[in-house]
Amino acid sequence: MTGLLILFSDILACSVRSVVCLFLIFRLLSAKRPEKKSIVPVFAGAAAVSVIFYVTELPDVYRVLSEAVLTAACARYFQEADTRMSLFVGIFYEIAVTFWQFLFAAWLGVIFRSPAFPAHGTGSGQIAVWCVHLLLAVLIWYLLKHPDLTGREAFRFASMIAVAGFAAVITLSEQTVLTIADDTLDMWTILAVVLMMSVLVFNMNRQYEVEKELAELKSEQAELLERDYTALNSAYALNAKLFHDFHNHIGVLRRLLSHNKTDEAMQYLDELQTPMKEMTDMVWTGDETVDYLISSKAVTAEKNGIKYQVQAEFPRHTNLRSADLCAILGNLLDNALEAAKQIPAAEQRFVRLTIRRINQMLIIKVENSFLAPPVKQDGSLKTSKDGNGLHGWGLKSARTAAEKYDGMVQISYDDNIFRAVAALSYQSISDV
Numbered sequence: 001m002t003g004l005l006i007l008f009s010d011i012l013a014c015s016v017r018s019v020v021c022l023f024l025i026f027r028l029l030s031a032k033r034p035e036k037k038s039i040v041p042v043f044a045g046a047a048a049v050s051v052i053f054y055v056t057e058l059p060d061v062y063r064v065l066s067e068a069v070l071t072a073a074c075a076r077y078f079q080e081a082d083t084r085m086s087l088f089v090g091i092f093y094e095i096a097v098t099f100w101q102f103l104f105a106a107w108l109g110v111i112f113r114s115p116a117f118p119a120h121g122t123g124s125g126q127i128a129v130w131c132v133h134l135l136l137a138v139l140i141w142y143l144l145k146h147p148d149l150t151g152r153e154a155f156r157f158a159s160m161i162a163v164a165g166f167a168a169v170i171t172l173s174e175q176t177v178l179t180i181a182d183d184t185l186d187m188w189t190i191l192a193v194v195l196m197m198s199v200l201v202f203n204m205n206r207q208y209e210v211e212k213e214l215a216e217l218k219s220e221q222a223e224l225l226e227r228d229y230t231a232l233n234s235a236y237a238l239n240a241k242l243f244h245d246f247h248n249h250i251g252v253l254r255r256l257l258s259h260n261k262t263d264e265a266m267q268y269l270d271e272l273q274t275p276m277k278e279m280t281d282m283v284w285t286g287d288e289t290v291d292y293l294i295s296s297k298a299v300t301a302e303k304n305g306i307k308y309q310v311q312a313e314f315p316r317h318t319n320l321r322s323a324d325l326c327a328i329l330g331n332l333l334d335n336a337l338e339a340a341k342q343i344p345a346a347e348q349r350f351v352r353l354t355i356r357r358i359n360q361m362l363i364i365k366v367e368n369s370f371l372a373p374p375v376k377q378d379g380s381l382k383t384s385k386d387g388n389g390l391h392g393w394g395l396k397s398a399r400t401a402a403e404k405y406d407g408m409v410q411i412s413y414d415d416n417i418f419r420a421v422a423a424l425s426y427q428s429i430s431d432v
Contacts, residue, residue: 002121002123006054006120006121006126007050007051007054009126009129009130010050010053010054011046011047011050011051013129013130013133014046014047014049014050014067015042015043015046015047016133016136016137017046017067017094017097017133017136018042018043018045018046018067018070018071018074019034019039019042019043020136020137020139020140021067021071021075021089021090021093021094022034022038022039022042022071022074022075022079023140023143023144024089024093024140024143025071025075025079025081025086025089025090026079026081027143027149027154028089028154028202029075029081029082029085029086029089031075031079031080031081031082031086032078032079032080032081033079034078034079035078037078038074038075038077038078038079041074041078042070042071042074045070045074046067046070049063049066049067049070052066053066060098064091064094064095064098065091065094067090067094068087068090068091068093068094069087069090071086071090072086072087072089072090075090085205088198088202089202092195092198092202095191095194095195096161096162096165096195097132097136099165099169099188099191099192099195100132100135100165101128101129101132102118102188103165103168103169103172103188104128104131104132105117105118105120105125105128105129106118106172106178106180107168107172108124108127108128108131109177109178110172110175110177110178113177113178115178115179118178118180151203151206155199155203158199159196159199162192162195162196162199163196165192165195166189166192166193166195166196169185169188169189169192170189172185173185173189252268253265253268253269256268285312285314285325285355286314286316287314287322287325289322289326290322290325290326290329293326293329293330293333294310294312294329294333294353297330297333297334297337297351298310300337301337301340301351304337304340304341304349305346305349306337306340306341306349306350306351307349307350307351308350308351308353309350309351309352309353310352310353310354311352311353311354311355311356312353312354312355313355313356313357314355314357314362315357315362315426315428317428317429318362318426318427318428318429319405319426319427319429320362320405320424320426324401324402324404324405325401327397327398327400327401328364328398328401328402328409328422328424329353329364331395331397331398332364332366332395332398332409332420332422333351333353333366335366335395335420336351336366336367336368336418336420337351337368339368339369339370339371339418340368340369340370342370342371342372343369343370343371344371348369349369350367350368350369351366351367351368352365352366352367352368353365353366354366354367360425360426360427360428361423361424361425361426362423362424362425362426363421363422363423364421364422364423364424365419365420365421365422366419366420366421367417367418367419368417368418369416369417369418370413370417370418395409395411395420398420398422402422402423402424405424405425405426406424406425407422407423407424407425408422408423409421409422409423410423
């Protein structure tokens with residue numbers, strides 16, 4: 001009877017460990033949140049692993065590896081997490097849980113002067129197991145209640161736990177109440193050091209990935225700025241040419257009108273207007289660069305048969321830089337136009353841009369129709385555009401620009417409409 005209770009406890013504990021690991025992967029690796037379809041296979045796998053190791057009595061190292069592989073596989077398949085990093089988190093997480101179970105069992109034995117606590121197959125031994133697993137449940141509750149926990153805070157928290165474990169195992173070697181083999185203490189001391197190093201390695205890898213992404217993002221932003229600069233330069237060059245030839249055009253028009261050749265004058269004006277069709281004198285925001293960007297996207301929309309609507313209420317004299325606004329608007333509109341263009345029926349293609357100010361917040365909302373919902377990969381939206389172009393970095397670039405103003409970019413979509421909303425906090429400045 002006791003054996004069956006121990007087996008049931010092992011199955012339940014393994015299930016708790018595995019589910020907690022999935023949530024850790026969700027938070028640490030920016031993967032999808034675990035759902036019922038991923039939790040059920042984990043429970044089934046945990047039960048199978050527990051039964052196998054209960055019957056075969058294999059060493060714990062094989063159990064640790066089996067549970068780590070199980071959770072990594074479920075995280076990859078159901079949460080679209082990175083396989084390599086999921087396995088890394090899973091292995092060291094399982095080592096950490098086993099390490100703390102040993103510490104709890106040993107220190108309970110020291111405190112109560114009983115060798116029964118370190119014995120896993122006894123009721124007293126199960127107390128240490130469930131002390132650790134209850135703390136795991138509290139940890140996940142805390143992480144879910146604090147979704148804004150930063151990477152630096154998480155690194156500090158994990159480092160404190162690792163250092164505390166190292167201090168606990170060193171102190172354990174000095175006690176004389178409970179007899180623990182030297183080989184066992186040496187093994188756990190080494191693993192305590194390994195756990196501290198694993199926290200450092202994970203943090204270094206995270207910083208490397210962030211720096212790599214920032215470098216790619218800066219490169220992409222430079223290309224986008226160069227593209228927009230080229231377009232603006234061409235527009236200004238066209239304006240300069242028209243201004244340079246202005247007196248000649250006036251002379252021609254004067255002669256035509258003086259001879260009452262009104263039709264010819266109108267035809268001449270139409271010819272002058274032809275190269276300016278892609279230009280506009282429409283003032284959307286009062287910022288010439290931003291207005292040109294919005295108007296140029298209207299031209300792109302017209303060429304692709306996309307209905308393009310703009311409603312803008314823009315504050316004057318603020319600390320919002322034109323380059324940042326163009327990074328946000330340009331990328332969100334590019335993505336919206338690209339998605340709307342994929343729809344076969346021209347009457348269903350649309351892009352709507354709304355700019356509003358609410359107190360000291362500027363809200364930029366871009367809505368568009370789309371053919372198929374976006375695909376998430378490693379927690380981020382994956383572009384549907386073929387090739388290795390700039391598309392796909394647009395949302396990241398917009399978010400980087402928004403963060404300069406304590407803002408954010410959020411996306412949502414339903415059956416017919418995809419929405420990207422940027423919220424920026426701005427300050428009014430005097431017009432000196």
